[in-house]
Amino acid sequence: MSHRIGRTVESLATRRRTTRVFARDPVSLSDVLYCLRAAVQAPSGANRQPWRFVVVDDAKMKERVRAACEEQEKRHHETVEEGLKQWFRTKNITWHKPFLTEAPILLVVFSDQKMPYATESTWLAVGYITLALEERHLSTLTYTPSYPDNVREVFNAPRDFKLETILPIGHSADTKAKEERRPLQLSIYRHSWNIQA
Amino acid sequence: MSHRIGRTVESLATRRRTTRVFARDPVSLSDVLYCLRAAVQAPSGANRQPWRFVVVDDAKMKERVRAACEEQEKRHHETVEEGLKQWFRTKNITWHKPFLTEAPILLVVFSDQKMPYATESTWLAVGYITLALEERHLSTLTYTPSYPDNVREVFNAPRDFKLETILPIGHSADTKAKEERRPLQLSIYRHSWNIQA
Numbered sequence: 001m002s003h004r005i006g007r008t009v010e011s012l013a014t015r016r017r018t019t020r021v022f023a024r025d026p027v028s029l030s031d032v033l034y035c036l037r038a039a040v041q042a043p044s045g046a047n048r049q050p051w052r053f054v055v056v057d058d059a060k061m062k063e064r065v066r067a068a069c070e071e072q073e074k075r076h077h078e079t080v081e082e083g084l085k086q087w088f089r090t091k092n093i094t095w096h097k098p099f100l101t102e103a104p105i106l107l108v109v110f111s112d113q114k115m116p117y118a119t120e121s122t123w124l125a126v127g128y129i130t131l132a133l134e135e136r137h138l139s140t141l142t143y144t145p146s147y148p149d150n151v152r153e154v155f156n157a158p159r160d161f162k163l164e165t166i167l168p169i170g171h172s173a174d175t176k177a178k179e180e181r182r183p184l185q186l187s188i189y190r191h192s193w194n195i196q197a
Numbered sequence: 198m199s200h201r202i203g204r205t206v207e208s209l210a211t212r213r214r215t216t217r218v219f220a221r222d223p224v225s226l227s228d229v230l231y232c233l234r235a236a237v238q239a240p241s242g243a244n245r246q247p248w249r250f251v252v253v254d255d256a257k258m259k260e261r262v263r264a265a266c267e268e269q270e271k272r273h274h275e276t277v278e279e280g281l282k283q284w285f286r287t288k289n290i291t292w293h294k295p296f297l298t299e300a301p302i303l304l305v306v307f308s309d310q311k312m313p314y315a316t317e318s319t320w321l322a323v324g325y326i327t328l329a330l331e332e333r334h335l336s337t338l339t340y341t342p343s344y345p346d347n348v349r350e351v352f353n354a355p356r357d358f359k360l361e362t363i364l365p366i367g368h369s370a371d372t373k374a375k376e377e378r379r380p381l382q383l384s385i386y387r388h389s390w391n392i393q394a
Contacts, residue, residue: 036385040378042324043339046288047376054386061388091243117341120361123317124339127239127324142240142321144314156390164317179244181237188233189251191258193353 020102022170027104027138029057032169035107035132042125045117051125054155056106065108065166066100068154069145073097076146099141103168107140110152110161122164129167139172217299219367224301224335226254229366232304232329239322242314248322251352253303262305262363263297265351266342270294273343296338300365304337307349307358319361326364336369 036053044050056062073095077088088094100106107129111122126142133140145151148163157163189195233250241247253259270292274285285291297303304326308319323339330337342348345360354360386392 033381033385037381040381040384043327049379049384052384052386052390054389056388058388119317120320120339120341123320124324124327127321128328130240130321131325131328142317144317155386158390182246184230184234184237187237187246187249188230189249189352191253191255192251193355 023173038132044121048115050112050115050118054108072147103170107167220370235329236322241318245312247309247312247315251305269344300367304364
């Protein structure tokens, strides 16, 4: 598994709007379908398979998605408190989301909130997707709009389906190093809290 | 990836309390650590790595976990509405959770709710764990107690850490067939809702 856990474009936090994170090379729809075939094998609450996926590879539709997201992000960035604003600046996070049109394909992930553990099950399946993408030498990042409910309307999705994330999919053009991970022993305990494994 | 997506003991819904779902064969802690090394490579909101894992392989501690869960489940089963009670009967779901002591290892998964997208990121990482387990020919199921906050106290975990799930880990002794999946085309749209991919 180790060969597949290094390449995903992982951190939305440090996207710079002046740098492409996805190359222009096209993505095969059959690779995306491969990842979705893996995703739907994930376990889910009462096996209700609450996920729905919208595959977007049309340039005009991607523009609409980006416009809807950026409108919400702009509002979000204007209204957050000063501490978070500073943090955004440190991390070069702006309301610009160019990767939403740069990536050849957007995979928009919804969950059926009527089902038990819908969000949890859907994100578990997203983990299957990110690993399957790496297996196919493709990259993604997990982007969730600040106001997903407004963006949901772009897709005419019913109200009881929550937009969980948008996965832009492409070949990585990211030059930034992988984000650091905490040492493993700081995340693992044995038998009880704060007991080192 | 296809060889790794079939064997996970996936559905809590159809556990029968009279049948072992895990064999008595021991599980190597190094296999569990392998899965955790994969898990912590998952992307997370602002790369805050909100997951914490408690590895439980002590028989007495597993008994305590099971007792705490069953106490809550019993209460839950007594108080749910009649429709759900009937559904539980159809699916052979009771408040008994023998797999919590049968499995050689319990992996208890928490998320730091102070971090952005803590639950989402943690469940994405759980997807890495279930796939890594299959790679090591191990099985699990994703069990979340009905009142996870009460069970959290067994582990002395701080209040701002949510108990997301308990993954019992072992070699499968499950004779039941894998749960059916919906046809792929019922989960995938193209460009917009209800447009077949």
